[in-house]
Amino acid sequence: MTPPRKYLFLILLLLALFSSYNYIIYTDTSAYGAVRLSGKAVQGEKLWLDNNCHSCHQIYGLGGYLGPDLTNVYSFRKRDDKFLKSMFNSGIKAMxxxxxxxxxxxxxxxxxxxxxxxGQYPNTKAQIEADGWVKIENQNKTHE
Known part of the structure; x- marks a missing residue:
């Protein structure tokens, strides 16, 4: 039977490794996948969150399933600002x-x-790497 001290040491070691890993992942400031929003867009994101839009709509496939994914709604609506603004207040169906x-x-x-x-969601050219990261090929790159 292993003494309880060994178990305690093992648990503390695992907790330290887990904490270190999370610190590295969540404080990474590299440009990989970073989205920088303007001040106006940050206020829009705050409205998005305060009004629980994410409970029905998705961005990048994350969120609710009652409404459509809105990642590329601006492109798909052909930049029809008036229509989108009217949708914010009037809703449609269950909105x-x-x-x-x-x-x-x-x-x-x-x-x-x-x-x-x-970018476009879903990205059909993306590949999942062995470590779980998504590898995105340059869509404009030509192979010779």
Missing amino acids: PQFDFNETEKEELLQFLIEIDQT
Whole structure:
């Protein structure tokens, strides 16, 4: 039978490794996959979160399933700002009606515009690497 001290040491070692790993992952400031939002878009993201839009809609496939994924809604709607702004307040089908003022609608729209500029979702050219990271091939690259 192994003494309890060995178990305690093993548990503490695993906790230290886990904590170190999480610190490295969540404080990484490299540009890999980073999305930088303007101040206006950050306010739009705040509205997005405060109004629980993520409970019904997805961005990059993350979120609810009641509404559509909005990652590239700005491109798909052919940049129809008026339509998107009207959707923010009027809703459609199960979407609730909101009472956003013009500034809030502009902020939400800017959030969706900047998310849209980060790429296409789903990316059918992406490959999952052995370590779990997504490897994205340059879509404009030509192979000789």
